[in-house]
Amino acid sequence: MIPFHELAFFVLAALILVISPGPNMIYLISKSITQGKKSGLISLAGVVGGFLFHIVMVSFGLTAVLLAVPLAYTVLKTLGTVYLLYLAYQAIKPKSRNIFDVDKSASHDGPKRLFTIGFLTNVLNPKVAVFYLSFFPQFIKPEYGSVFTQSLELGVIQVFISFSVNFIIVLTAAGVAAFFAGNPFWVKVQKWFMASVLTYLAVKMVFSKAK
Template sequence: MIPFHDLPFFMLAALILAISPGPNMIYLISKSITQGKKSGFISLTGIICGFMFHIIMVSFGLTAVLLAVPFAYTILKTLGTVYLLYLAYQAIKPKSKNIFEVDHTSAHDSPKKLFTVGFLTNVLNPKVAVFYLSFFPQFIKPGYGSIFTQSLELGVVQVLLSFSVNFIIVLTAAKVAVFFSNNPVWIRVQKWFMASVLTYLAVKMAFSKAK
């Protein structure tokens, strides 16, 4: 098991992943506003199952890679650093999409389709897999026991944080969309704040040492 004092940095990174604009957030906001909260929760269930799929696959992969490839940590750390900087740029790049602009013309979907699309939206989102592959090794230590078990532990923490954030998004999607539409300055503040935190995490990761 990973000691709790080793988790705050990971939790911060996981929180940033959850609140950063992406396919999951856009999908949840859209369905919650156009089809109601029930549809949003069904979509969220699919997204969470998608997270679990990634976690299981990555846990098996990290167990094999970290035990077989001596330089895997350095490779994954570099990958994570570059990706975080990419996310920071995406947050503030000119003419970036306003995620609170919702398409109200989309047709209503069945519960099965809501779940399936939510699941596939997450499973096919490379941001999730890259996050797991680049961040998990930073917190896994052989001395803490099974790499697979530690990966699952980190995954559960990430899923709980993501579920909490997305649950709130579903409950407040309409109000949040209206607020940001009426106060565009807050969108810019949110983007620059997010970019700053992502850059900090990237720098911290770049200078971190192997456990």
């Protein structure tokens, strides 16, 4: 069982990462604004299904890799650090896109297509697999018990956080889009805050110790 203080930091990290703009968030916001909350929720169901797919696959992979190849921890830690710094740069790079600016002329999709695209957007996004493979090992230790069980434990927590945050985003997308459209200053604040937190997580990961 992973200690509470480790889980508390994982929850904070997962929360920061889920509110970091990416393909999933952009897709959910787009469908919520252009087709309404119901379509956004159907799309969210597909995204969650994609998360569950990745978690099962990664849990088996981490169990095999971390127990068989100790050096893999260093490799995964490096990948995780680079990934977090990449996200930080993406947040503040010049002319970075406001995720609430969507094409309202896009065609409307039916429930089946909304779910399928949400699922595939997540499953086929290599960044999701990189996140799990590089971030989860920082919180998993053999002395805490089964690596597979710990991976699933972290996965369930991450999915719950992701679902909760994205659920709120779907329900409030139109209002938040209007707020940012009228307050460009807060768009910059949000981007720099996100970049700062992601950089902090990357630095912490650099100095984390091997298992």
